[in-house]
Amino acid sequence: xxxxCAECAALLQELxxxxxxxxxxxxxxxxxxxxxxxxxxxxxxxxxxxxxxREMSEAHSPRTFEVKRKMAExxxxxxxxxxxxx
Numbered sequence: 001x002x003x004x005c006a007e008c009a010a011l012l013q014e015l016x017x018x019x020x021x022x023x024x025x026x027x028x029x030x031x032x033x034x035x036x037x038x039x040x041x042x043x044x045x046x047x048x049x050x051x052x053x054r055e056m057s058e059a060h061s062p063r064t065f066e067v068k069r070k071m072a073e074x075x076x077x078x079x080x081x082x083x084x085x086x
Contacts, residue, residue, distance in 0.1 A: 008082045011071050015082075018063035026060060 030040050044060070071082050 005078070005080055007074055007078075008080050011067065011074060011082050015064065015067045015071065018067045019061070022061040022064045 030037070033040070035043075075081060
């Protein structure tokens with residue numbers, strides 16, 4: 001099993017931070033909208049059906065989407081897997 005490089009570790013930390021920031025932004029938007037959670041869920045499901053999961057991910061979690069793009073680029077360039085380490 002390969003040892004994780006410094007860039008893999010940094011990308012993993014960046015992913016956790018991005019997911020947290022995107023989640024908090026979504027939470028704040030939901031609260032500000034005044035809608036109930038069921039309405040929000042239905043709206044998101046409709047958007048996924050119309051736009052597709054990738055577009056929804058990019059629109060609703062832009063920081064996470066960008067970090068995942070950087071992770072894929074790093075994995076393609078180095079052969080490393082950010083999630084496989086000792």
